[in-house]
Amino acid sequence: MERRNDARDVADVHAIPLAEVAHDRLWARDVLGSIRCSAALLALLLLIDRAAGTLTDLRALLWVTLAVLLFLVLYPSRVSAGEGWLSSRGLLPARRVRTDHLVSVRSLDGVGQRLVLRDTFGARVEIDPRVLVANPPLWHRLDEDARVSALRGSLTCGATELRRVSERIDRETAQTVFKVSGLD
The missing domain is CATH 2.30.29 (PH-domain like)
Known part of the structure; x- marks a missing residue:
């Protein structure tokens, strides 16, 4: 038991405190914004295409691809x-x-x-x-x-x-x- 405590004390003495790291506090909000924009575009395109009666599986795939591309463009660093x-x-x-x-x-x-x-x-x-x-x-x-x-x-x-x-x-x-x- 004594030996474990000594080992822990030595480890604590030699522990180097990590310097404080600053992060972008608004990053998560920006990611949500890019998701919302992409989802809104997708919903709007699907709604318009369906209302026009021209929605097919291929066109839906095209709209999903377009929404994903928009998300990739808007994705914040x-x-x-x-x-x-x-x-x-x-x-x-x-x-x-x-x-x-x-x-x-x-x-x-x-x-x-x-x-x-x-x-x-x-x-x-x-x-x-x-x-x-x-x-x-x-x-x-x-x-x-x-x-x-x-x-x-x-x-x-x-x-x-x-x-x-x-x-x-x-x-x-x-x-x-x-x-x-x-x-x-």
Whole structure:
């Protein structure tokens, strides 16, 4: 008995506490939204086709395929971050970038704005800036590690993009505070 307790005590002494990992808190809601959109499209297409009297098994299969494709397009990436890393996992394998070794942060504008992070090891991750805005712990983790990269001198391009995201987060936080306090 004595020996087991000693072994447990030694294991507890050498246990390394895991750094806190921040996750996208709205990911599950976004997945449900993509499921709802796909289901609504499927129901609408089946209803219209049935009302027109043209619904067949082949057409129903076509509508199901179209709804599945819509779900795949709308499926959100799950973003998480810990000390020194940021990960984005969609339907494809997860991509991970070392945020304490960032080389560049660029913004891709288009239909959906994306933030592209690259590290010194060649890894690349694309994330939606709205995920950072909606999840302050994710932004805090990325911001701290980006500062480490800048101090190391590896972050050569991207300070402007990070400042824009920071300003957007500050602006939306202030709007939320004003709204909650009734000062809007």
